Amino acid sequence: MDLSTVTIIGWMYIIFTIYRLMLTVYNLVYPFFLAEPCDLHKLAGAKWAVITGATDGIGKGYAFELARKGFSILLVSRTQSRLDDVKAQIEKETFSEVILSSSKMVAINEINFQYFEKRASQVERHLCRAITDDENVKCVRTIAFDFSSADIDYYEKSLLSQIRTLDIGILVNNVGSTFEYPDMYHKVDGGIKLFKHISVINIIPVTLLMAAVLPQMYERNSGIIVNVASSSAYYKLRWFSVYAASKKYVCWLTKIVQEEYAKTNIIIQEVNPMIVVTKLAKVKKPSFFRPKADVYARSAVRTIGVIKHTTGYFAHQIKVECLKWLPQFIANAEIHKRMMLFHKVMVARKMRQAAIAAAADADIDAKNTCKQQYQ
Template sequence: METALPAAGFLYWVGASTVAYLALRISCWFFTALRVWGLGHEAGVGPWLGEWAVVTGGTDGIGKSYAEELAKRGMKIVLISRSQDKLDQVSSEISEKFKVETKTIAVDFTSEDIYDKIKASLAGLNIGVLVNNVGMSYEYPEYFLDIPDLDNTIKKLITVNALSVCKMTRLVLPGMVERSKGAILNISSASGMYPVPLLTIYSATKAFVDFFSQCLHEEYKSKGIIVQSVLPYYVATKLAKIKRPTWDKPSPETFVKSAMKTIGVQSRTNGYPIHSLMASVSASLPSWLYFKITMYSGNSIRVRYLKKMKKN
């Protein structure tokens, strides 16, 4: 009986400490959510940073929504993407709707020899905002060695997801530093916050974007430059193969309107309140449980996709 009393006391304090820790985490999350999304502050970007905003992958999804939100704030827009037809269509829509000047640059980001063309096209522009949004993922979750056309997939994902961020930043950052103002918004992914098996290359390249952004922000914040890493969970886009938005999978328009509020407030953001909560939950899981859930989810999607392909 005497030995049971100290053990009970120990368990009591373990339980109390756990509850206090969880309460503190929940309180911190609610405080952050209120500060970022609930106070109605203005987005930290606009023409005062520079006349032009450059958006890669700007004809669909998140990129197009960023272009529209920046145009709404009076910024002139440079859209960079692969299809000239899509570029012309989106450019026309933005210029007519928001009464701003637009430019287009048609390049394929899977190629490495495009940056001289981009540099020439951007020459002389007062660029205040760069949105590094272009990206690509797997067709479906798959084990590394079983990825179709593996060697080509490795090259494409690294070139599009990682190299483009470095190269575009290299082109635009010097002008921002010279003027001591500017914002670079790098669209990473929640897959870059924690390793995601069965999306191994995608997850790793997005982790690169996140680390690159954090380092760059620390290097240049004293020079008046904002560098933000944006880490969304699923958004209803073509890339995610989600057609209808839901409460946890918002439309690109809804996501970007929310994410814009975090610029100048958070240098690393999930961009959307529900996604922020999901990230907090993931962070609280022990690694073995996180990987078990992630593998189960990825394998479920993989099996469904392969069954569908066999039927077709």
């Protein structure tokens, strides 16, 4: 190899390294600090936002954030009672600036909620009417749906048919499921049933719901789809096998559909969060790298229309960008070490809970025995 060839290779390596560095800085700085938030109403082209897995965590955060921005919200989750609770919370917070006038809804700063309670049917009729010219007109609807079912007839009857009747501007595919704790493939608590459960919930909804809303978005040449995957999709996450693989499917599908609709004005975004304080993540205490769900959602919504692929949160992006610079085998080893630690912590917690439950049962049995002896 002569000197000129070595020089060319050296310059190519330098240029590639500079490009990677610039891309890292861009991913870290531009979406979270420099970019102006987009006009979501203009990008969406319609007033309804559908959020799956909307009763907790990131999905609930998206629902509140989009409601604050004036969208009508369709909450989709399994339990009706929890849907009703979130619906009431959103209405209390986001409808506090709306009052019904003789002709339409107008914004104000305070409202007497007793007025609405006395005229509930009238208010609901006006709120859920087809969108008027007033940008502040919005409402919240709910659909109780079990995403653990893969039955297409159930989907069509209970969910898709209702979604098609609305003008959907935004779809947030957030619903998901994971392991209770990481473990080797053949040792995973729940086994085959859990693998099927996770695969169905993490793969089927995002596939079918995009298929349901894209026809109307394509026809009007506007709309927003946000597919919430996971940063676990970036790596071969040992001990989280099926979960990480299912999230990789979401990422890959999103990238393909982005290319298919690249010549349209439809925004399709892939969001890969790291750990957020949610029930799914089994984390209760927030920190710089582990934000509350509402804080995370506020940050993630700000990136819609700004960037196609993101973690949605600055601190998460720092971790991901740092890991990208590490050799793959080092990154995988570091991640696996953390998975093993998580495994030990969760197994110890489960054993402790089992011991407490066993002690409680033994105490109850002892009391029952004493009662029988005295009788």
